Amino acid sequence: LDNMRLVTGTEKVAVTDESTEVYNQRFLKTALNREIRRASRHGQELSLVLVSLDPASPQLVEQGETPRNANVLKELASLLAQQVRSFDVLGRYGDDAFMLILPQTPREGAAEVAERIRVAVERKTFPGNSAGGVTVSIGVAAFPRDGADFNDLVSATERALDLARRRGSNR
Numbered sequence: 001l002d003n004m005r006l007v008t009g010t011e012k013v014a015v016t017d018e019s020t021e022v023y024n025q026r027f028l029k030t031a032l033n034r035e036i037r038r039a040s041r042h043g044q045e046l047s048l049v050l051v052s053l054d055p056a057s058p059q060l061v062e063q064g065e066t067p068r069n070a071n072v073l074k075e076l077a078s079l080l081a082q083q084v085r086s087f088d089v090l091g092r093y094g095d096d097a098f099m100l101i102l103p104q105t106p107r108e109g110a111a112e113v114a115e116r117i118r119v120a121v122e123r124k125t126f127p128g129n130s131a132g133g134v135t136v137s138i139g140v141a142a143f144p145r146d147g148a149d150f151n152d153l154v155s156a157t158e159r160a161l162d163l164a165r166r167r168g169s170n171r
Contacts, residue, residue: 015027017091017092019070019073019074020073020092021074022080022081022091022092023089023091023092025092025093027091028093028099028101031089031101032048032089032101032153033150035101035103036143039104039144040143040148044104045104045105045143045144046101046102046104046105046142047107047109047110047142048140048141048142048153049100049110049113049117049138049139049157050097050099050100050138050139050157050161051080051098051100051117051137052137052139052165053073053076053097053134053136054134054136054137054170055169069128071126071127072127072128072129073096076121076136077090077098079120079121079124080098080100082120083113083116084100084102084113088101088102097161100113105142106142107145107146110140111140114138114140117136117138121134121136122135122170135170136170137161138164139158139159139161139162139164140160141157
């Protein structure tokens with residue numbers, strides 16, 4: 001029994017981001033490749049969403065407070081998990097970004113999820129911040145329309161996120 005608990009714990013550590021308790025980037029890559037193969041095989045759509053914390057406002061930086069502390073990231077991960085279905089995949093993608101893999105979801109559906117997330121983050125009061133003190137920018141892309149393989153789909157999603165950032169925060 002002890003060995004089984006140890007193996008289970010080790011497996012969890014291997015696929016989970018320690019500070020946010022969601023899947024890590026390594027697991028996301030495996031899961032996205034699996035979901036692309038499944039969507040291709042069954043002729044289904046699949047959407048990918050990148051959620052990134054916006055830069056801290058100049059006032060927070062002057063006060064030495066930024067929204068990137070571990071508590072904010074953990075609460076953001078929890079909030080994101082509440083906004084998606086049980087079979088969607090949520091993981092940490094970089095220092096202050098999260099990726100959502102939305103199987104059987106067209107781009108329009110993913111855009112609705114993204115807007116719901118944006119509003120939920122904007123309304124939430126995070127530790128050390130007032131409501132609206134933490135915002136996110138979000139990029140959305142869909143398989144096969146925006147990318148037919150892992151690299152193309154991730155690149156399309158990153159370009160969409162970059163476009164949102166260039167247009168300003170909270171988009």
